[in-house]
Every structure is written in C-alpha cells, then in structure tokens.
Amino acid sequence: MEELLARWQRKPDALIEILHAAQQCFGWLDRPLLGMIAQELDLPPSLVFGVASFYHAFRLKPRGHQTCTVCTGTSCHLQGGSRLLHELEQHLGIRSGTTTEDGSLTLEQVRCLGACGMAPLVRIEHEGGGTSFHAGMNRDQVVKLLQNAIRGTHSKGVPLSPVAIYGDIHKRIVLENCTGTAPAAGLYCALERAVLQMTPEEVCRQITESGLRGRGGAGYPTGRKWEMVRTARGKRKFVVANGDEGDPGAFMDRTLMENDPDRVLEGMAIAGYAVGAASGFVYVRGEYPLAAQRLRDAISRAEKSRRLGRNLFGTGFSFNVRVRIGAGAFVCGEETALMASIMGRRGQPVIRPPYPAQKGLWGNSTLINNVETFGSIAAIISRGSEQLRVLGTTDSYGTKIFSLSGDVARVGVIEVPLGTTVRELLDLAGGVTGGGFKAAQTGGASGGCIPAEHMDLPIDYESLRDIGTIMGSGGLVVLNDTRCMVDVARFFMRFCSDESCGKCTPCRAGTSQAVRILDRICGGCGSEGDLQQLEELCLLMQETSLCGLGLAAPTPVLSTLRWYRHEYLAHIRQGSCPAGVCSREAMG
Amino acid sequence: MKRIHLTINGLAVTGKAGQTILQVAQQHGIIIPTLCNFPGLAPAASCRICIVEVAGYPRPVPACATAAEQGMEICTDSERIRKARRMIVELLLAERNHTCPVCVMDGACELQTLAKLLGIDHVRYGFISPQMTLDISQARFGIDHNRCILCRRCVRVCDEVEGAHTWDVSGRGATSRIISDLAEPWGDSGTCTDCGKCVQSCPTGALFEKGPKKAGKGTPCLERIVEWRGRKNK
Ligand SMILES: Cc1cc2nc3c(=O)[nH]c(=O)nc-3n(C[C@H](O)[C@H](O)[C@H](O)COP(=O)(O)O)c2cc1C
Ligand code: SF4
Ligand code: SF4
Ligand code: SF4
Ligand code: FES
Numbered sequence: 001m002e003e004l005l006a007r008w009q010r011k012p013d014a015l016i017e018i019l020h021a022a023q024q025c026f027g028w029l030d031r032p033l034l035g036m037i038a039q040e041l042d043l044p045p046s047l048v049f050g051v052a053s054f055y056h057a058f059r060l061k062p063r064g065h066q067t068c069t070v071c072t073g074t075s076c077h078l079q080g081g082s083r084l085l086h087e088l089e090q091h092l093g094i095r096s097g098t099t100t101e102d103g104s105l106t107l108e109q110v111r112c113l114g115a116c117g118m119a120p121l122v123r124i125e126h127e128g129g130g131t132s133f134h135a136g137m138n139r140d141q142v143v144k145l146l147q148n149a150i151r152g153t154h155s156k157g158v159p160l161s162p163v164a165i166y167g168d169i170h171k172r173i174v175l176e177n178c179t180g181t182a183p184a185a186g187l188y189c190a191l192e193r194a195v196l197q198m199t200p201e202e203v204c205r206q207i208t209e210s211g212l213r214g215r216g217g218a219g220y221p222t223g224r225k226w227e228m229v230r231t232a233r234g235k236r237k238f239v240v241a242n243g244d245e246g247d248p249g250a251f252m253d254r255t256l257m258e259n260d261p262d263r264v265l266e267g268m269a270i271a272g273y274a275v276g277a278a279s280g281f282v283y284v285r286g287e288y289p290l291a292a293q294r295l296r297d298a299i300s301r302a303e304k305s306r307r308l309g310r311n312l313f314g315t316g317f318s319f320n321v322r323v324r325i326g327a328g329a330f331v332c333g334e335e336t337a338l339m340a341s342i343m344g345r346r347g348q349p350v351i352r353p354p355y356p357a358q359k360g361l362w363g364n365s366t367l368i369n370n371v372e373t374f375g376s377i378a379a380i381i382s383r384g385s386e387q388l389r390v391l392g393t394t395d396s397y398g399t400k401i402f403s404l405s406g407d408v409a410r411v412g413v414i415e416v417p418l419g420t421t422v423r424e425l426l427d428l429a430g431g432v433t434g435g436g437f438k439a440a441q442t443g444g445a446s447g448g449c450i451p452a453e454h455m456d457l458p459i460d461y462e463s464l465r466d467i468g469t470i471m472g473s474g475g476l477v478v479l480n481d482t483r484c485m486v487d488v489a490r491f492f493m494r495f496c497s498d499e500s501c502g503k504c505t506p507c508r509a510g511t512s513q514a515v516r517i518l519d520r521i522c523g524g525c526g527s528e529g530d531l532q533q534l535e536e537l538c539l540l541m542q543e544t545s546l547c548g549l550g551l552a553a554p555t556p557v558l559s560t561l562r563w564y565r566h567e568y569l570a571h572i573r574q575g576s577c578p579a580g581v582c583s584r585e586a587m588g
Numbered sequence: 589m590k591r592i593h594l595t596i597n598g599l600a601v602t603g604k605a606g607q608t609i610l611q612v613a614q615q616h617g618i619i620i621p622t623l624c625n626f627p628g629l630a631p632a633a634s635c636r637i638c639i640v641e642v643a644g645y646p647r648p649v650p651a652c653a654t655a656a657e658q659g660m661e662i663c664t665d666s667e668r669i670r671k672a673r674r675m676i677v678e679l680l681l682a683e684r685n686h687t688c689p690v691c692v693m694d695g696a697c698e699l700q701t702l703a704k705l706l707g708i709d710h711v712r713y714g715f716i717s718p719q720m721t722l723d724i725s726q727a728r729f730g731i732d733h734n735r736c737i738l739c740r741r742c743v744r745v746c747d748e749v750e751g752a753h754t755w756d757v758s759g760r761g762a763t764s765r766i767i768s769d770l771a772e773p774w775g776d777s778g779t780c781t782d783c784g785k786c787v788q789s790c791p792t793g794a795l796f797e798k799g800p801k802k803a804g805k806g807t808p809c810l811e812r813i814v815e816w817r818g819r820k821n822k
Binding site: 350545 | 631632633634635636637639647648650653654655672675676679680682683712713714716737738747752753754755756757758759760761762763764767768769770771772778779
C-alpha cells in the first residue's frame with residue numbers, strides 16, 4: 001500500500017487510480033482501507049467513500065470466489081441477456097450485485113462489453129485472476145459452467161472477438177490503418193507537418209474549413225471549439241480525449257483505440273499544438289482494459305521515438321499524454337462529469353456555462369473531443385481540408401464510424417461517408433436476421449429510432465434530428481419485426497435510471513417514476529392515464545434536467561411513442577404485448 | 589462594476605454584471621422559489637425549482653446559477669414554469685417518506701411550504717416509500733433520511749463554511765444517500781465539530797436538533813417563500 005501511494009505521489013487527484021490499484025491488491029475496498037487512503041491523501045473520509053460508492057467498478061463488499069457477469073447491453077438484452085440474468089437470480093437465490101451466502105459466487109451485470117456479436121455474453125472471473133468469456137449463453141449452460149468452476153475446472157471460453165471492420169476501404173479515413181497491417185511509416189507525419197510547417201492559427205483554420213463536427217454525440221463544430229480554447233486566456237491548457245463510450249451498443253471507439261491508438265494520440269498532439277496545451281488525458285472506459293493497454297504501449301513507443309514528450313521536432317513544443325481509466329459510470333462521458341472524474345471526484349456534472357473551454361480541468365481552459373474526432377485530425381492535416389468535403393452531405397462532411405449490432409448478419413464497425421442510408425448500411429452488414437426490418441435504434445440511450453419508412457433517409461446530423469433521433473456516437477442497433485418497442489424503450493429508461501448521477505431532481509426521481517410507469521405498461525396493467533403521465537414526465541426531463549443524460553433520457557420513449565404508439569396502446573388496451581416479448585419478460 | 593439592464597416579468601430592472609438572475613430578482617423584490625440554493629453557498633443548480641424562462645433560450649434555466657446578462661427578457665412565473673415546479677415538488681414528495689404530521693419540521697419546512705404555495709393537493713406519482721434509516725447517534729442532532737431531498741445544502745455548508753467536510757453523498761441515482769465520514773454513524777464522526785450549521789441549513793426535517801420541537805428554523809429562504817405567497821395573493 002505504501003508503495004502504491006508513493007507511486008501516485010499521494011496526489012489527492014489520483015484518488016480513482018489509487019482506488020483501482022488498491023482494489024487490485026486487496027480484492028475489495030473495506031472501510032479501514034478507505035479511511036487510510038483518506039488520511040494519506042489528506043482528503044475528507046466522506047469524500048473518499050462518496051467517490052468509491054459512486055463508481056460501479058469499486059467493490060465495497062468482498063466478492064465471491066467466482067464472479068459471473070451478465071452483459072445486459074442492447075444487443076445482449078435483445079438476445080435474452082436480461083432474462084438470463086433474471087433466471088440466474090432466481091436459480092441462485094441472490095440479486096444481481098450480491099454474493100451468495102457461502103461466498104462462492106457473485107452475480108453482476110454490465111451494460112455492454114462492446115462485443116455485441118457474442119450476445120448474450122457472460123463473463124466469469126475466478127479469484128485467482130483468470131477471466132473467461134462465454135458467448136450465446138442460456139441459463140443451464142451458465143449454471144453448468146459455474147458448477148464446474150466451483151469444482152476447479154475452468155472453461156477457457158471464447159476469446160473476446162476483435163470487432164469486424166468492413167465497408168469500402170477507399171472511403172475509410174479514420175480507420176484506414178485498421179486493416180491489420182499498420183503502415184508504421186506514416187505514423188505522426190501529420191503532427192510533424194503541423195508543428196514544422198503550420199502556425200497554430202493555420203491548424204485551427206484548416207480544421208474549421210474541413211467542416212469536421214464532433215463525433216461524440218452533439219456534433220459541435222470542432223474547429224470552433226479549438227478556436228475557443230486557442231484564444232482562451234491562461235498559460236496552462238489541457239486536451240482531453242473522451243473514450244468513455246458508455247452507450248450500450250456502441251463499440252466504434254473501442255475499435256479505434258485498440259487498433260490504431262497512435263492516430264488518436266497524434267490527433268491529440270496536433271490539438272495540443274493548435275490550442276497551446278502541453279498535456280493531455282485519454283479517458284478510457286473501465287470495461288476496455290485492452291484499449292487502455294494499447295494506448296499506454298503506443299504512448300511509450302511514441303515517447304521513445306520522440307513523437308510525444310518534450311521539445312518535439314526540435315521546436316520547443318512539448319506534449320505528453322496520460323491514460324485515465326473510468327470506473328463504470330456512463331455519466332462520465334458527459335464532459336463536466338468526465339473532468340470531475342479525471343480530478344478524482346464523483347462523476348457529477350456541473351452546470352455549463354462556464355464551458356470546459358473557459359474553465360475546465362483544475363480551472364484551466366480544456367479542450368474535450370471524442371476519440372474519433374481526434375482520429376479524424378491527422379487525415380485533414382496531411383491531405384488538406386478538402387479531404388472531408390468531398391465526402392458526406394451539405395452540412396455533415398466526412399465519414400462516420402457506425403457500430404452495427406442487434407439483428408444483423410454481420411455485427412461490426414463500418415466507416416462510411418455521412419449521408420449513407422440505413423438500407424445501404426444494412427446491405428453492407430449482410431441484411432437483417434430473424435425477420436423483416438422494423439427499426440434502427442441510433443444514439444444509444446440518448447437516441448431514438450429510424451423506422452422502416454425512413455430506411456432511405458441519408459444519415460446525417462440534421463436529418464436524424466428532424467425525425468426525432470440523434471446521430472449520437474454512432475451505435476446503431478438493428479431491430480427486426482419480432483421486437484417489442486415498448487420493451488426497448490423500457491430498457492433504455494432503466495439504463496438511464498441506473499446511470500443517473502442523482503444530482504438533479506427531474507432525472508433522479510423522474511427516471512425512477514418513468515421506469516415504474518413503463519413496468520406497468522409492459523406488465524399489462526398500464527392505463528391511458530399512465531401514457532399521458534409518461535409524456536408529461538418526458539417533457540419535464542427534457543426541459544429541466546441539469547445535464548445531457550437527463551435531457552436526452554426521454555428520447556427513446558418519445559421516439560417510440562411517435563412511431564409505435566399503437567404498440568403502447570395494445571399493451572394498455574389488450575393487456576398483452578403484440579410481439580409476445582413482454583409477457584415472457586414481464587418480470588424481467 | 590458594470591451595470592446591466594434587463595426585464596423580469598415585463599419589469600425593467602438593473603443589476604450588476606456577475607450577478608445571477610436570482611440575485612437581481614431578489615434585489616427588486618421579485619421572488620423566485622428555491623430549494624437547493626442557500627445564500628452564501630456555491631450554487632448547485634440541482635433541485636431545478638428556481639427555473640425561469642429567458643426569451644430566446646431553448647429551455648428554462650436555473651435562476652440560482654445563471655448569470656444575468658444585458659438585455660435578457662426573463663419570465664419567472666409562466667404556466668409552463670409553474671407546471672414544471674409542481675411536478676418537481678411532487679417527484680420529491682413521492683421519492684421518500686414525507687409524512688408531515690409526524691415530522692419535526694411540520695409547519696416550518698421549505699418543501700411543505702413550497703407544495704402549499706404551488707397548490708399541490710395530491711401527488712400524481714406512485715409513492716416509492718423506500719425503507720430509510722434514522723441516525724440519532726450524534727449528541728445534539730439527528731438525521732432522518734426519510735425526509736432528505738438530496739439538496740446537499742448540508743454537504744456544502746459543512747465543506748465551504750465550517751471546513752469540516754463531514755458530509756458527502758454516497759451511491760448515485762435513486763440510491764444516493766447523505767453520509768457522514770465513511771458512511772458511519774454521525775456520533776462516531778471524527779470530523780464533525782458539532783457546530784450545527786448543517787442542521788440550520790437543511791430545508792426539511794431531515795436534519796434536526798434533538799429535544800422538544802421548536803417552532804421553525806426560520807431560514808432566510810423560508811421567509812422569501814412566504815413573501816412570495818404574499819405577492820401572489822395580491
Ligand atoms: C450522458 C452523456 C454521455 C456521453 N458519453 C460520451 C461518450 O461516451 N463518448 C464521447 O465521446 N462523448 C460523450 N458524450 C458527449 C460529450 O459530453 C462531449 O460532448 C463530447 O465528448 C465532445 O466531443 P466532440 O465535440 O468531439 O463530439 C456524452 C454526453 C452525455 C450528456
Ligand atoms: S441529468 Fe441526471 S446525470 Fe445529469 S446531473 Fe441531473 S441527475 Fe445527474
Ligand atoms: S420534511 Fe417537510 S415535507 Fe417532508 S415530512 Fe417533514 S415537514 Fe413534511
Ligand atoms: S439532509 Fe437536508 S440539507 Fe442535507 S441534502 Fe438532505 S435535505 Fe438537503
Ligand atoms: S435553487 Fe436553483 S436549482 Fe435549486
């Protein structure tokens with residue numbers, strides 16, 4: 001422990017890192033340990049406990065000898081993951097998140113491991129440190145695995161499959177190096193060019209001219225954000241890459257960080273040069289240990305070859321990057337919560353303005369972009385701003401990476417020019433499985449559906465907004481016509497309720513109430529008054545929540561109400577689910 | 589300090605640059621109800637009771653944490669705003685166990701007063717009625733989580749004014765809970781200075797002083813709400 005504290009120089013800001021490390025050493029975080037950490041870091045004990053209990057990755061109770069984690073992300077939910085979890089709860093007689101009395105087994109759930117092709121996915125961790133993944137599981141199979149494990153025979157399981165990448169290779173920009181044979185020669189050329197041949201103003205201008213918009217969800221013009229940070233006062237500035245990717249059904253960022261970490265780092269370094277920042281953070285989702293490892297490796301390689309670090313290319317420009325690991329909180333993708341998390345606090349959003357560009361990390365101007373946004377930078381610098389403009393639609397330029405999952409033949413990521421239609425995407429993904437096409441759910445828990453009648457809509461930021469959904473980060477879950485849309489809406493509302501930070505009333509209490517109403521409707525005991533109340537609640541959350549999570553939490557409900565109101569009414573009036581999903585899972 | 593000019597409910601008012609909408613409104617006797625805000629503490633902007641409409645803004649903004657700006661046209665009391673405030677108070681009432689007749693703060697509680705002001709005569713949501721605990725291990729005070737609305741005034745006053753940081757929040761979402769030290773009994777706290785500031789700042793009956801019931805804690809916010817009612821009745 002002493003060694004551990006020394007490694008982080010007893011910095012209070014490193015609280016989350018220290019908790020991660022302590023948990024790795026001791027398995028769980030008990031009170032005396034937390035008390036000691038508080039004392040050593042000179043932090044109030046309640047603050048340390050508050051942080052440890054905020055993040056789901058931290059365990060405040062001892063775990064069983066085995067931990068069985070069921071993925072209940074969107075794809076896994078559709079393939080029966082939630083039902084599986086429920087059945088296991090009944091079989092084992094414990095609730096998710098708890099341990100059996102004899103201490104042999106802990107049951108947990110996770111919202112998306114980013115391996116949607118393997119749904120429903122189960123992860124089994126053994127006390128000794130071994131971890132195995134098991135795809136396409138049902139109750140009996142899991143029970144057998146666990147019994148074997150208790151007897152000491154551990155099944156190897158299947159490797160967590162690397163994500164399939166497909167689509168026209170010539171139209172790839174961000175993922176161009178992700179073909180397996182990375183052309184190491186071209187690494188960091190764009191950085192060199194920016195630093196040696198361009199002024200920071202020119203870099204910002206080039207990004208603005210390219211028309212690049214943020215890929216993290218909101219689609220804010222990247223050039224404008226950079227310009228704001230560049231012209232912000234203050235000596236110290238920071239660059240942050242948002243790799244939290246908490247949306248269920250999204251794994252684009254995982255793919256990029258695992259396959260081409262250098263491209264993200266290069267984009268960050270160019271940003272650092274352009275805005276005048278000397279250090280950066282990549283915030284990687286806690287569920288993506290491989291991505292974090294590859295980023296760390298890439299950083300040390302780049303530091304050795306003097307592409308990152310001090311005095312780059314002999315110009316006096318320095319830039320270093322550190323990796324920060326998330327700890328299981330979707331809300332930490334929100335930029336103010338992300339910064340709180342980097343500074344070792346509870347991931348609670350704070351009101352904007354001030355925006356991070358004005359007052360961010362430790363009060364300094366901070367640039368936050370999604371990792372895919374940073375992944376787009378090198379191509380713009382090395383090939384000019386026209387590069388993006390030739391692809392895409394009139395106001396959404398360039399390419400976008402989508403992750404396709406759910407009822408499609410080929411689950412994977414695909415980079416296509418903006419303006420591609422759902423139909424074209426589906427063709428590339430080998431079509432719908434298990435029935436006809438019903439809808440595509442975009443933007444995860446903050447998004448809505450593209451119904452069948454809009455299959456030929458070119459996907460860009462504006463067109464999706466017009467039909468009541470969002471681009472979001474690029475997760476696209478295909479639903480076939482056996483799926484119940486009310487169940488899907490309930491799934492996302494539960495997700496938001498679980499992930500709400502609990503700070504503001506409309507989101508904390510509003511999502512809880514909305515889940516109760518949706519439970520009633522799915523269980524066949526809803527009324528039309530419930531529907532009205534649900535709509536009112538949705539409006540309240542949309543208008544009065546503090547951060548984007550609560551503001552967007554109602555979108556899946558409102559979108560399904562818009563296109564599939566008849567399904568809600570069927571649940572209410574006939575007391576049954578037209579798709580036959582809810583009756584099976586009424587208890588789910 | 590630069591002067592700014594804006595209108596609130598059609599009334600032309602002036603304020604100083606850097607003031608919040610709430611501060612400007614208060615200076616001109618216009619009452620905006622608040623819960624999580626407390627004079628002298630950093631705004632948390634979390635309860636969302638103080639929302640007001642600003643012309644040209646897509647959504648209502650919290651008056652307690654939004655800077656007043658030159659030329660703003662603000663409306664503090666539209667039907668839309670009243671409706672939202674009612675729903676927020678109802679959500680709070682349904683969230684834990686607010687049984688006013690048996691509460692130490694009955695008659696002096698800000699939540700209760702606000703509910704009356706807003707004309708709430710029933711709660712449209714299902715009562716969640718969680719099983720919450722009561723901690724009376726501290727010598728002079730107690731905390732009843734059944735009444736807590738998670739406004740965090742206690743957390744902020746203890747940190748920002750007293751400097752003890754005894755309180756914080758554990759968990760998240762609907763399982764958030766106010767804790768002292770390592771979620772231990774308040775009476776065992778090694779950081780609490782027994783100053784009572786948290787009790788003074790709590791808007792509800794969650795934090796209370798032991799002993800015979802006193803008539804109201806009389807916080808400044810409460811006075812403002814009462815004043816607001818006076819205006820509305822005119
Ligand atoms: C609840 C919530 C979750 C978010 N999650 C992510 C995320 O996982 N990854 C991401 O890049 N942006 C996420 N965002 C958006 C970020 O707040 C921010 O807008 C984005 O990182 C900015 O980068 P960009 O301009 O490159 O899009 C999230 C926002 C909200 C409100
Ligand atoms: S909207 Fe939800 S996540 Fe965002 S601050 Fe409010 S409670 Fe927290
Ligand atoms: S805290 Fe207020 S509203 Fe709640 S029971 Fe007590 S007096 Fe009533
Ligand atoms: S105990 Fe009182 S002051 Fe503290 S959060 Fe709860 S209601 Fe607010
Ligand atoms: S008083 Fe402004 S949000 Fe609570």
